[in-house]
Amino acid sequence: MERLGWTLVSAGERALELTRLAAAAAEDKKGTELVALDVTSRMPLADVFLVVSGSNERQVVAIAEGIEESLLEHGAKASRREGVREGRWALLDFNDVIVHVMHQEDRAYYELERLWKDCPVVALD
Structure with missing residues (x-):
């Protein structure tokens, strides 16, 4: 099945598991x-x-660090992390999952969604 010229493939189980763990840590x-x-x-x-x-820089840092700690406990280490210290837009790359923790103002400006x-939305149980 194709949509807009792209073959539809769904995320792997490990990626979905890491996504849910990261979402729980963020919450x-x-x-x-969370999207x-x-x-x-x-x-x-x-x-x-x-x-x-x-909602603020300190919270962005705390969320990013919490996600990293949680996923590390489950065997996933970020291969790349950017912007965590600045607290505006932290990017955490766990290979199968890329986490963007954004200050509310920056998120409204860049509108990643x-x-x-x-792209299909993944249910976060």
Whole structure:
């Protein structure tokens, strides 16, 4: 099956598990507006984008660090991390899952969900 010229493939079980663990860790640190998008069919580098909002710089840092700690406990270490210290837009790359923890103002400005609107939403139980 194809949509807009892309072959539809769904995220792997490990990616979905890591996404749910990251989402739970984000919620523990009071992260809001969590959205997970299955980008498998659009991006060869990852299966899922998880986007989370924080209301201020300290919270963005706390959310990002909480996610890293949680996933490390489950055997997943970020292969790349950017922007964590600045607390505006932290990017955590766990290979199959890329987590964007964004200050609310930056999230409203960049509108990542709009850029990836053709991707299916992953249910976060």
